[in-house]
Amino acid sequence: MNYFVVIPAAGKGKRMRADRNKLLLELEGKPVIIHTLAVFEADPSCEGIVLSIHPDERFEFEQLLLTYNIQKVYAFATGGKERQHSVYSGLKMLPPEIDIVLVHDGARPFITPETIARLTKSASSTGAAIAAVQVKDTIKQVEGDTVSQTVDRSNLWSVQTPQAFQTAVLVSAQQKAEEEQFLGTDESSLVERTGHPVQIVESDYDNIKLTTPEDLYFARAIIAKRNESQV
Numbered sequence: 001m002n003y004f005v006v007i008p009a010a011g012k013g014k015r016m017r018a019d020r021n022k023l024l025l026e027l028e029g030k031p032v033i034i035h036t037l038a039v040f041e042a043d044p045s046c047e048g049i050v051l052s053i054h055p056d057e058r059f060e061f062e063q064l065l066l067t068y069n070i071q072k073v074y075a076f077a078t079g080g081k082e083r084q085h086s087v088y089s090g091l092k093m094l095p096p097e098i099d100i101v102l103v104h105d106g107a108r109p110f111i112t113p114e115t116i117a118r119l120t121k122s123a124s125s126t127g128a129a130i131a132a133v134q135v136k137d138t139i140k141q142v143e144g145d146t147v148s149q150t151v152d153r154s155n156l157w158s159v160q161t162p163q164a165f166q167t168a169v170l171v172s173a174q175q176k177a178e179e180e181q182f183l184g185t186d187e188s189s190l191v192e193r194t195g196h197p198v199q200i201v202e203s204d205y206d207n208i209k210l211t212t213p214e215d216l217y218f219a220r221a222i223i224a225k226r227n228e229s230q231v
């Protein structure tokens with residue numbers, strides 16, 4: 001199932017506490033964003049990439065695409081104040097008549113082609129499908145510093161990207177969110193508000209988002225594990 005992907009890459013990475021956009025940090029020899037882009041570059045089903053960036057970083061991104069021979073970037077979009085705005089800006093740059101669009105965080109470099117394929121298959125039949133893993137921790141609800149209850153985790157999922165959609169489903173959800181000034185932390189929360197069902201596609205725990213500094217240690221360990229399994 002062919003698709004386009006919108007990659008929001010215009011964040012500031014405040015929680016990473018680096019001196020620059022965390023996607024431009026080096027991870028085992030190449031920038032984080034290149035690890036992410038390389039997965040889509042290599043996937044024959046990916047027809048093109050829209051990269052949503054801060055305009056001040058455009059030259060740097062363009063140079064990286066040349067250096068690492070990333071050829072599928074179809075357009076740059078202008079990132080916005082919040083992630084949701086960056087994604088909407090990216091959607092507006094898609095070519096016409098794209099049936100399936102994925103949204104994937106630039107900060108999740110370990111997505112696999114297998115998960116992408118299951119997401120696009122599900123989205124093409126249902127309209128909306130998201131990568132997620134089951135919650136492993138015991139979850140407590142807390143009031144102040146006191147536990148008020150232990151939450152039943154059997155139906156709790158930790159949501160990731162990619163999130164895959166029939167393009168019209170996501171565009172109308174974004175329009176509704178904009179009209180109603182709703183801000184969500186992921187795309188599926190916008191789609192849920194339209195009443196459209198969202199399917200879970202089980203992903204894997206390696207598909208981490210690089211959010212805080214210790215995530216870089218986990219990332220190096222994941223790369224080492226993958227390198228070992230290739231030997």
Ligand SMILES: Nc1ccn([C@@H]2O[C@H](COP(=O)(O)OP(=O)(O)OP(=O)(O)O)[C@@H](O)[C@H]2O)c(=O)n1
Pocket residue numbers: 007008009010011012013014015016022023052079080081082083084086087105106107108209210211
């Ligand atoms: N205004 C924004 C905010 C985030 N993102 C992108 O959305 C993805 C996930 O966001 P997050 O991990 O929250 O990144 P940052 O916003 O950079 O981090 P922080 O919230 O710690 O500042 C990242 O690829 C980030 O570049 C974006 O394109 N535009």
Ligand SMILES: C[C@](O)(CO)[C@H](O)COP(=O)(O)O
Pocket residue numbers: 083105159160161185186187209211
């Ligand atoms: C979209 C996302 O990656 C799903 O886990 C996430 O919500 C991004 O934003 P966050 O602020 O780091 O939760």
